[in-house]
Amino acid sequence: MNAPASTLVSLHDIGKVFTNGVTALSGFDLAIRAGDFVSLLGPSGCGKSTVLRLIAELAEPTVGHVTWPGSAHEDHRSEIGFVFQEPTLMPWANVADNVWLPLRLRGLSRRDAQERITQSLSLVGLKDFAKAYPRELSGGMKMRVSIARALSLKPQLLLMDEPFAALDEITRFKLNDDLLKLQNDLRCTIVFVTHSVYESAYLSSRIAIMSPRPGRIMAEVAGDAPGPRAKDFRTSPRYAALCGEISQILLEQNAEESA
Amino acid sequence: MTAASSNPLKLALPLLVFAAMIGFWEAIVRLHGIPPYILPAPSLIGTTMVADWPLLQASLLTTLKTTLLGLALAVLGGILIAVILSLSRIVEYSLYPFAVVLQVTPVIAIAPLLLIYMPQDVAVLTCAWLVAFFPVLSNTMLGLQSVDRNLMELFALYGAPASRKPLARLCSRLKALWYLRRPAALPAFLAGLRIAGGLSLIGAVVAEMAAGSAGAGSGLAYRIIESQYRLNIPRLFAALVLLALTGIALYLLLAAVSHLLLRRWHESALTQEK
Numbered sequence: 438m439n440a441p442a443s444t445l446v447s448l449h450d451i452g453k454v455f456t457n458g459v460t461a462l463s464g465f466d467l468a469i470r471a472g473d474f475v476s477l478l479g480p481s482g483c484g485k486s487t488v489l490r491l492i493a494e495l496a497e498p499t500v501g502h503v504t505w506p507g508s509a510h511e512d513h514r515s516e517i518g519f520v521f522q523e524p525t526l527m528p529w530a531n532v533a534d535n536v537w538l539p540l541r542l543r544g545l546s547r548r549d550a551q552e553r554i555t556q557s558l559s560l561v562g563l564k565d566f567a568k569a570y571p572r573e574l575s576g577g578m579k580m581r582v583s584i585a586r587a588l589s590l591k592p593q594l595l596l597m598d599e600p601f602a603a604l605d606e607i608t609r610f611k612l613n614d615d616l617l618k619l620q621n622d623l624r625c626t627i628v629f630v631t632h633s634v635y636e637s638a639y640l641s642s643r644i645a646i647m648s649p650r651p652g653r654i655m656a657e658v659a660g661d662a663p664g665p666r667a668k669d670f671r672t673s674p675r676y677a678a679l680c681g682e683i684s685q686i687l688l689e690q691n692a693e694e695s696a
Numbered sequence: 697m698t699a700a701s702s703n704p705l706k707l708a709l710p711l712l713v714f715a716a717m718i719g720f721w722e723a724i725v726r727l728h729g730i731p732p733y734i735l736p737a738p739s740l741i742g743t744t745m746v747a748d749w750p751l752l753q754a755s756l757l758t759t760l761k762t763t764l765l766g767l768a769l770a771v772l773g774g775i776l777i778a779v780i781l782s783l784s785r786i787v788e789y790s791l792y793p794f795a796v797v798l799q800v801t802p803v804i805a806i807a808p809l810l811l812i813y814m815p816q817d818v819a820v821l822t823c824a825w826l827v828a829f830f831p832v833l834s835n836t837m838l839g840l841q842s843v844d845r846n847l848m849e850l851f852a853l854y855g856a857p858a859s860r861k862p863l864a865r866l867c868s869r870l871k872a873l874w875y876l877r878r879p880a881a882l883p884a885f886l887a888g889l890r891i892a893g894g895l896s897l898i899g900a901v902v903a904e905m906a907a908g909s910a911g912a913g914s915g916l917a918y919r920i921i922e923s924q925y926r927l928n929i930p931r932l933f934a935a936l937v938l939l940a941l942t943g944i945a946l947y948l949l950l951a952a953v954s955h956l957l958l959r960r961w962h963e964s965a966l967t968q969e970k
Contacts, residue, residue: 493853494853495849495852495853514853514854517853519849519850519853521846521849523844523846525844525846525847525850527847527876527879527880528961528962529879529880529882529960529961529962530879530961538850538854538875539850539854541875542851542854542855542871542875543854570960570961571961572961572963590854
């Protein structure tokens, strides 16, 4: 919408072969601009999660490289927040201590981290649950804690690996809206892995559709500009058209497969 | 354990059964006039317990000391070795099989050897340690390895930058050990501890029995052997009762410790309150 945003992370001609011989990615190109909400949409096993792990430097590409054009320092991991499909909370620690983990690993004492913890929890609407233990929370609330933890380091880039896939639809709708509001408030960039056409259409400014393994970007669909959705967006013709367009591409892909 | 307090029947019923069995035993012995050297009545066992208390008490303390010291050393050694094994695969592969060999060789068969090479009290203690050590080791190792894989990834992401230097790598492993593996291992460790408590007592008793014929031991197991030789069956029973009570007390104590440490978060310690 605004002036062309600068590229935050760029993946160039990435190939990834696992040690067991499986080729997860091949010829994968993607440039993520600051402020983007990019959804990676594709069939299971197409290497979506691997892309996130490569960006987070949790894995290294076999060929190709990941660059951060806008960033001067070497270690980009401090700019990244990561949210897994499971909440992955420490069951023995209460909500506040779970959010503390990334800060603690950066050397912040509990007292020095307090302000950030409260801030992060307020962002996801869980300020009053700081003392609760994960087992006392619902699935959606656990996921909120997981997001608060990812936000605690104030990351520029939020990587989310099918974070809402295990939640019920009603909770997912709510969290979708909250996430868009969050991105709007924080002005962060989000790369969101999903296998749901509807979720990707609802959330994204860009929907990158991946081919089955070995994964690469097959097509890109422009979603609406990021930002909170109007109340009736879910029932609007625009949303339906977007879902239709994405589904059409996936159908063609399937047809090619079986041909 | 937690449910016992909420449901009085759970406590009352076994007590009732116990009382009935004791009463039945007492009645049988009295009705048939069974001599005490074959089967003493519970009342006689009770009076023997009181009359022989100075002797039995000394034996109880000896056995208790061996058991608790053996357990303490097993916990220390088990945790220490589990931590070392978990820090390095190479160490684990080269040492763990020997721990298994020590465990699967029956301690009663090792005891005579130990008694040859060591002073008696040290040999008895070693036996208690040997049997109690393995459950602590294997459970703690299992627990240390049971950290959520994604949590370890988070740790890698947010932790210190990956370094090739061995010292930095060890440092980050120690950090992961303290922040993640230690709390994750606690439930498994406590399960091991409860098993080890009982086994430590068994180890102490087995070793005392193996040593008993040889000499000057004065533990409860030795009293049992001695009473058997002297046909002092009431005292044999009294010593047996004390051993059983020791086992029960130890179990309850360790279960309580486990409950206290886990009650905030672990499924095993949760009460139904919702």
